[in-house]
Amino acid sequence: MTRERWGNFVLALFVLITLGALAAQGLALWESFSYPEPARESHKPDSPLGKLTPIERGKLVFQGAGCLSCHMARLEPDSPKVGFPVGPSLSNAGVRRDEKWLREHYIDPHKLVPGSMMNSFSYLSSEELDALVAYVKIFNLQFEPKEEVKLVIPERFTQEQVERGKALFTSQGCIGCHIIGSVGGPLGPNLTKAGRFGRTDEWQLKHLKDPLSVYVLGPTDGIPWPMPKFDKLSEEDLRALVAYLQSLQ
Numbered sequence: 001m002t003r004e005r006w007g008n009f010v011l012a013l014f015v016l017i018t019l020g021a022l023a024a025q026g027l028a029l030w031e032s033f034s035y036p037e038p039a040r041e042s043h044k045p046d047s048p049l050g051k052l053t054p055i056e057r058g059k060l061v062f063q064g065a066g067c068l069s070c071h072m073a074r075l076e077p078d079s080p081k082v083g084f085p086v087g088p089s090l091s092n093a094g095v096r097r098d099e100k101w102l103r104e105h106y107i108d109p110h111k112l113v114p115g116s117m118m119n120s121f122s123y124l125s126s127e128e129l130d131a132l133v134a135y136v137k138i139f140n141l142q143f144e145p146k147e148e149v150k151l152v153i154p155e156r157f158t159q160e161q162v163e164r165g166k167a168l169f170t171s172q173g174c175i176g177c178h179i180i181g182s183v184g185g186p187l188g189p190n191l192t193k194a195g196r197f198g199r200t201d202e203w204q205l206k207h208l209k210d211p212l213s214v215y216v217l218g219p220t221d222g223i224p225w226p227m228p229k230f231d232k233l234s235e236e237d238l239r240a241l242v243a244y245l246q247s248l249q
């Protein structure tokens with residue numbers, strides 16, 4: 001091998017080694033730019049969704065599933081009321097219904113409430129259903145809208161009857177289970193606008209004497225504490241209560 005050829009060989013070798021080193025570096029650089037594969041299951045414990053508590057997760061499911069297209073609710077205790085009033089306000093649903101009822105009701109509303117307009121959410125995963133139950137279970141008085149009490153006495157009742165009914169509402173303990181304005185307990189429906197529910201006086205009387213008799217389906221489903229019978233009250237007291245209820249507008 002001549003000296004010149006030897007020189008060329010060394011040069012070629014040098015160029016090859018340099019190119020190899022550069023290629024290796026380039027590859028390392030390329031790798032550092034490419035992202036790791038996204039986790040396929042979003043509920044992996046270390047994924048952003050997996051880090052949420054069931055309640056936080058339930059709030060997302062609630063918003064995503066379109067519950068607000070039929071229900072009014074507050075998403076946080078002090079936030080404004082959002083949604084549409086096709087179904088009942090969910091403000092105190094968490095106190096009124098137990099976990100088992102809530103879960104079953106999402107899967108098959110018609111089974112628990114025949115003729116219900118609510119659609120089934122059986123397409124949700126078991127985990128999403130649990131999260132939804134956990135979220136709706138926190139709906140309590142703090143989520144309740146505070147409404148103004150407005151009394152408009154229908155002509156068939158007297159001011160006296162309404163005042164007597166109002167006093168009975170407190171003395172008979174109705175207030176312990178029903179909210180009127182901003183006072184009351186959450187076990188029964190909010191009665192601030194009871195006069196607008198479209199109930200007749202006869203329905204109200206019958207309901208007060210025996211609440212279960214007027215429901216198609218027993219209202220005790222998932223309700224821990226159903227409304228007691230008020231059949232020991234005089235006819236006059238019952239009429240006074242009805243006068244008060246029907247004046248709440």
Ligand code: HEC
Nearest residue numbers: 065066067070086087088093096109113116117118119121
């Ligand atoms: C198409 C309208 C509609 C949609 C959408 C809907 N609901 Fe309902 N919902 C109703 C109606 C009507 C009722 C009353 C009859 C019944 O209990 O099934 C109801 C009742 C309820 C009750 C019982 C309240 C109580 O105190 O008795 C809960 C809780 C509830 N819905 C939660 C939800 C949640 C959570 C979603 C979303 C996953 C949802 N709903 C979506 C119409 C709807």
Ligand code: HEC
Nearest residue numbers: 172173174177187188189197199219225226227228230241
């Ligand atoms: C232990 C709790 C409790 C007490 C006390 C109670 N209620 Fe109720 N009330 C309920 C529950 C629960 C329901 C609803 C059942 C359901 O959701 O199907 C109800 C339903 C009602 C309704 C029906 C509203 C409607 O039109 O759908 C009226 C009116 C009512 N109560 C008035 C009264 C009056 C008046 C008193 C006192 C004399 C009273 N309640 C005492 C728990 C109670």
